[in-house]
Amino acid sequence: MARGNRQDNGTRKPDMPKAKLTKENLKEAFLIFNYLKPFRRTFVTGLLFIALSSGTTMAFPYFLKKLIDSAHSLSLGKDAVAPGTIALWMLGILTLQMIFSFMRVYLFTYVGEHALSDMRKDVYRKMIMMPMNFFAQRRVGELSSRISADLSQIQDAVTGMLAEILRGLLTLVIGMVLIFVLSPALATVMLSVVPVIVIIGVVFGKRIRKLSRNTQDQLADSNTIVQETLQGISNVKSFTNEWYEIGRYTRSLQQVVKLAVSNGRFRGMFVSFILLSIFGTIILVVWYGTTLVQAGTLSFGGLTAFVVYTAFVGGSMAGFADLFSQFQKTLGATQRVREILRDETEPVAVTDEPVQEKNKLQGAVSFEHVAFSYPSRKELHILKDVSINAAPGEQIAIVGPSGAGKSTIAALLLQFYHPDEGRLLFDGKPANSIPLSQLRKQMALVPQDVLLFGGTINENIAYGKHDATQAEIEEAARKANAHDFITGFPEGYETVVGERGVKLSGGQRQRIAIARAILKDPVILVLDEATSSLDSASESIVQEALDNLMKNRTSFVIAHRLSTIRNADKIIVLDKGHVVESGTHQELLGMDDGLYKSLNKLQLEFKSEDI
Template identity: 90%
Template sequence: MARGNRQDNGVRKPDMPKAKLTKENLKEALLIFSYLKPYRYTFITGLLFIALSSGTTMAFPYFLKRLIDSAHSLSLGKEAVSPGTIALWMLGILTLQMIFSFMRVYLFTYVGEYALADMRKEVYRKMIMMPMDFFAQRRVGELSSRISADLSQIQEAVTGMLAEILRGILTLIIGMGLILYLSRSLTAVMLSVVPIIVVAGVVFGKRIRKLSRNTQDQLADSNTIVQETLQGVSNVKSFTNEWYEIGRYTRSLQQVVKLAVSNGRFRGLFVSFILMSIFGTIILVVWYGTTLVQAGTLSFGDLTAFVVYTAFVGGSMAGFADLYSQLQKTLGATQRVREILRDTTEPVTVTDEPVEEKNKLLGAVTFDRVSFSYPSRKEVHILKEITLTAAPGEQIAIVGPSGAGKSTIAALLLQFYQPGNGQILFDGKPANSIPLSQLRKQMALVPQDVFLFGGTIRENISYGKPGATQPDIEEAARKANAHDFIMSFPEGYDTVVGERGIKLSGGQRQRIAIARAILKDPVILVLDEATSSLDSASESLVQEALDNLMKNRTSFVIAHRLSTIRNADKIIVLDKGHVIESGTHQELLALNDGLYKSLNKLQLEWASE
């Protein structure tokens, strides 16, 4: 379930799950530092500027003490350094602090951005090279979260959190040393309040975190209602359930408000208690300090410096609570990224080299007693001892009822999966003897549910052959019966198709996909029910484009409408994972009680109704 927290800009982002601070988790976090190695000198320089920045910060109260003591000494007629000189020193320190702080932030941002870009590239490369089974067992949202939310959390840790932790530790160590040096008795008074604040922080913190999680869960439920309603808005409107959905969302929001107000009440009590404790401590320290000043054991400058250093120490201690929470989130994010990087699934080796002469195909394909079960459902046998052959340039149609294994044959042809038994041969050579990228460069798929990228029509067609010229793209579009409708748009080939091609009709999307395949000029073509969801007018144009595409190519046509495959060289009829019939359209119709004949009869009856 998605959770969220609010950023300063009011935009919600996923609330990162936290990991416990253990030795094993800290070892996982060392992954970050392996990516810092190329920038280690810049990183070390950044650490140096952190130390310099902390030093100048902690020096400021010391010079403030000198300034006050100097003014006090001069007022008593004693010899002392001029307050103006000390003020100039303080301005110099402030200038140095400004420079050191700028360099610290700049260098850590530089290192963090470059290191995390390297990590993003490696995670993305690892994911996109994984076989299809890897994606079949994982949700797209989960994988995209690794690239976006998890790596962003790690990025924030490198660019900000790490520097803040180091600066806070230095401030705490230097500050504690200086307040002990200034007055041990005042330090004891100040530290006496710390256990009370810590205990209160633990008690209130647990309650606040629990209420925050409950609020986030309830808000996630509300967001789910919105998402489901918008995705299924046609159902909502067809059932006139707008007010039902409004009521459902309102009730969920009321729970969010109730939990959030309860959380606010506890946070208000906690903040009030902390403020009272802090200012009460300051009052106590100043009161006790004035008695020491009156007794002559502490100067007024020392008291002022002590109060300022105490504020620095208190601020550092308060900041560690949030930094600890951020560290837990970063450890969790690092664990999930590491899961991707060390996944034992063997990545697919893909190169961008042209097809070598020795690997060029003529188009002969053989399924030799192929059996297959999907890795996630090994007990379900999708294909059983399938044997079929296709000569170069032949059109092979594959038909059968739903669940017969038609689309699985397409997946095996494209080497998305490997057969459990048997083998697939291309030009008589086993598929695994040909480099996968070399094999797929000579194949093309036109699916039923065409996916178009959200860019322009030109970009989507040229996806079949990156770097193709405009004349080549237009020629492919003409052969796909797409050029005319493309030019009817005001922007022509520069028309943006929208997410998944939503701005185009089904027939237009299909013809863009066909143009993409024509541009690729494959040896082997796989058509997975490419016309099954189209109306008659669109089907006619798409079928003509498909006929152009299939010329002189070995084609495997997975067909739903049998009228589109009557001229196929061979029709394979599948049922329950077996090849039960094989032949031409006329040969299969001549079989008494044949499945193909039965399917053809049913479709003719539907068409006549």
């Protein structure tokens, strides 16, 4: 992510990228209004209250003029409405304005929150149904930003920015009309000054925002140093680099101070300029207005109302610069959200439908002359003319050097990707003839790096079958050799595993994943190096659990440790994307100069050296 978009642990909201104001981008912005349609009556009512709120606001200076002129007329012995009566009218207008403003804010918040909730659900549903290639080409932080930062920007636009733009326009138009009605000559003098102030203010504002961003970015770098140092404190201390980290942090803070002081200097100049401009303009307007009052072409109340209307008009003009910037950010956010909503998803079901009888598998799997390259690296051929046959209930082991294509076989089995050439068959039927959700419901994956969700052990096991009873969950845990260690925790099955399962050891996480797969009761099982990262003690326990899991199911075991697949019905040896050998453990050991025999010899030598 670009530097300006970083978020430093909550100290700064990301600075959203802006989009240019073009016809195409404006069309994209209408995405928002599609989500406002179910609430259009409430939205239109909110627009009405904006108009009423602006009208009552602009009426206040008019009645202020009446109040002052009334007091002046009575002092001269002329007939006029009593000032007390006018003051009561003004209180009534203020009360109405309070009601209108409340309704405006409430209605736009109601519409915005509901519309953006619907948009969030659609974006999340679309995102989670994307093919694996979509996630392979994007970072998790980038996708999270779509749900959080981009949609929050759109939400701010609906609940606040849109209303402020409309209020500003109404205030500007009504104010301009009224100041010309009050005094065309004075309005001409005022308008010759205000645009200059606004333009200079915009230039200053851009410079200050840039300096502020730079300061926040530098502060983010400082916080990153602290975060990295604390996360790697063992490395810092083992290399006795405390002095180095202190120096690095100090230099970063010095840069923060330098930028902040520079920013303060510009803000001070800006504030001084604004104060000079505002009071200078007031002096100019009042001075010229007094000459008109003396000439009898403008009343004193009219002059007061003119000054107030001028403040309203100037405030609206100054506010449009920031609103325009926010509008550009909203266009950019809408573009990025729209990209996701336009992308093509996998044809998966969005409900928990049971497996239909016609789609139930027996477990036969065939790769027929399969070739494959990842979409992001089409020039690199991972699999080349691969053919593998597995009968129902067979255990097929896939072995080979790193980069041979073993994990790609697992990805194709689970239909994360599809072959470029050749066919993948389940029970003799092409994979694409079986609905994707129906196919995956009959398959389970136990990966090398198990990801557990941050809930309880109970919830993580039940992820394999959401309607499972407690008895079924515990039975699955027993088969996975997990029940004993689970009940050893004070909270038992209600133990919270922590983010990504950090509160459990590697072997414990593997057994939870195996219990989850057992509970799912798959027809086809994929084990992707499920024991390669475990120590010998954990491996033996997990391997026993895996043996329980593989009983009576078609199993594809991607193995790093060859000792774990000696009893496989068939061992497929891959090298550089080709199937170079195939057979049982004993058959492959009997091949002179065979790759499997060579790999097995290397592992035995490595193990004996460890001993």
